[in-house]
Amino acid sequence: MQSPKLDDVAKLAGISKTTVSRVLNNRGYLSEKTIKKVYAAMKALHYQPNDVARQLFNKETKLIGLIFPTIANPFFGQMAYQLETRLFNKGYKVLIGNSKNDPKKEETYLQKLIANQVDGLIVGAHNKDIEEYNNANLPIVAIDRIMNKDIPVISSDNYDGGKKAMEILLARGARHIVHVNGPSDLASPAQERRRAYEEMMRARNLPAVTYTVDFNLSEAEKIKVFRKIFQNNKQVDAVFASNDVDASLIIKLAKEYQKRVPEDLLVVGYDGTDIVRLFKPELTTIVQPIEQIAEAAVETLMDKIAGKETPLKVVLPVTVHKGETA
């Protein structure tokens, strides 16, 4: 009851294994008659070539590994979807790993993917100090994360995103603006938003207050941090959040502290996925060009796999989704 092999097909078609392989791979001289016989036999047996055997011989798996914090988050979910679609069109399959909360998981994932001989890797996970990437003799592309000098980083224009968010808030008269960002020791281009925030505050002689939440924190833990925003900054009149999930949590919390949005508190989010724009159109947010990022990541990875030179940095423009929260 086990699956048929090349030999079985050959026998049924009354020809040799070699010729069947020739048909499958379109090599050498072949007559119409044999080709038809082979396909008929394959159909009759429901023959599916064993890719594992091919992969071993060809040293190419047509597999790409994806490592993200969690595809349950709409930003990464949408990103993974876009990447998968594009990779599929190029004949690749996608092995996905969620590393959230767990550098160890990221590490074992990386090992497993390498062991599984993936042809390349696209990484958007948020953990620190993963040594293995350096020894991974493998085409890698990073999304919104700086890994090492050899790995290309695809990201949106985080500085401009920060600037745009701040311009909106300042134009609406906010002065006590609080910023939320990831840990500053995590090398991520998202730190550029912080730079934009701090520079623009400083230029106006306003105090810059940045709260740090690790992306991997649980909702409860994040809320703990966000409470401090309200408790320690009575005058706060605006928040520039590092993503839309955080922005939503902050808006939820605002009610508890008797702050109406947007009357008493302006909020700008970040990411602007389709899902947020559908579910929470009132949220003003900086929209990352997910499709373009995915496109650039795949193209860059394909180039690396092909052995071509690639830019080490691709920066794509952001846009603004104007809602009512700012």
Place this chain on the structure above:
Amino acid sequence: MQSPKLDDVAKLAGISKTTVSRVLNNRGYLSEKTIKKVYAAMKALHYQPNDVARQLFNKETKLIGLIFPTIANPFFGQMAYQLETRLFNKGYKVLIGNSKNDPKKEETYLQKLIANQVDGLIVGAHNKDIEEYNNANLPIVAIDRIMNKDIPVISSDNYDGGKKAMEILLARGARHIVHVNGPSDLASPAQERRRAYEEMMRARNLPAVTYTVDFNLSEAEKIKVFRKIFQNNKQVDAVFASNDVDASLIIKLAKEYQKRVPEDLLVVGYDGTDIVRLFKPELTTIVQPIEQIAEAAVETLMDKIAGKETPLKVVLPVTVHKGETA
């Protein structure tokens, strides 16, 4: 510059290939000394065993294929995340495929996954008439989709979900309730919601009006259908939607037709993902127990892989998230 092999490790450790393999697989008699030597050599060479070669010999890949319409949708994104997490803990990797809009893509995906020798499959895609599943001599579990008599279906209690939604709407005095569901020729347990809807309407001598939208339709196409709800049912005072995305679209449209939610129009959604409850807490929705579904799907699949008998149907309870839209 290519990756080291078992033989290289053996040479460096000054022992034979066989012994290294023994160390790796923990078989036969081994001395502490050799074990250490082997690990030292592996570390020195950055040796990673080639799983493809192992897979070929063992006829087991530790790969599970996932086929969903699109993980960009929060329901499937969260589901995929939960599945992946559980499968990872059991030593499996996950190959993911988004089949949206495209029966052909589902078919080629299925073929590719089979060719890649996945050990099992979890399918939640929404296409019709995919023959290949029948010949796929492979452990398969379906989520919210009826495939054939041999494939177990994991789903939430759709009839009860429909009933709960209707009870909410009827209790709030709605009488002209419109239902949105998937195509009735698609064999899905979600049709049970429609049955609950129609039975409860009929029991009250109310006209049952069900609109059909294929899950795979684009937003623009869906909106076209939803407009008809308002155009053809001037008296409509409630909508029971088949998912939260559709519910959101309908709420958006309601404004255009001068219907306030919930004063003029009640809306109940379906799925109740974490993301919706965060971004749109005001939406009343039937919450599917995603974690439990994922758990049951993985357990069932593991049993099938182990050759055990499994139930052909697992039904899990739904709950209600009470917002303000109904």
Place this chain on the structure above:
DNA sequence: CACAATATGTTAACCGGATGTCACAGCGAG
């Protein structure tokens, strides 16, 4: 000292398919 248990090596087959080399038959063209 003999015997069993422990530790390691050698060799070869195997997983399923790809590929290169030879051999050989049929057939049309020159």
Place this chain on the structure above:
DNA sequence: CTCGCTGTGACATCCGGTTAACATATTGTG
């Protein structure tokens, strides 16, 4: 008739690791 192209087969080797069979060397134990 011979050359060269077309079509097919037989065989061996390779990909990288696993495993069974068998041999051998080193210990420890009664």
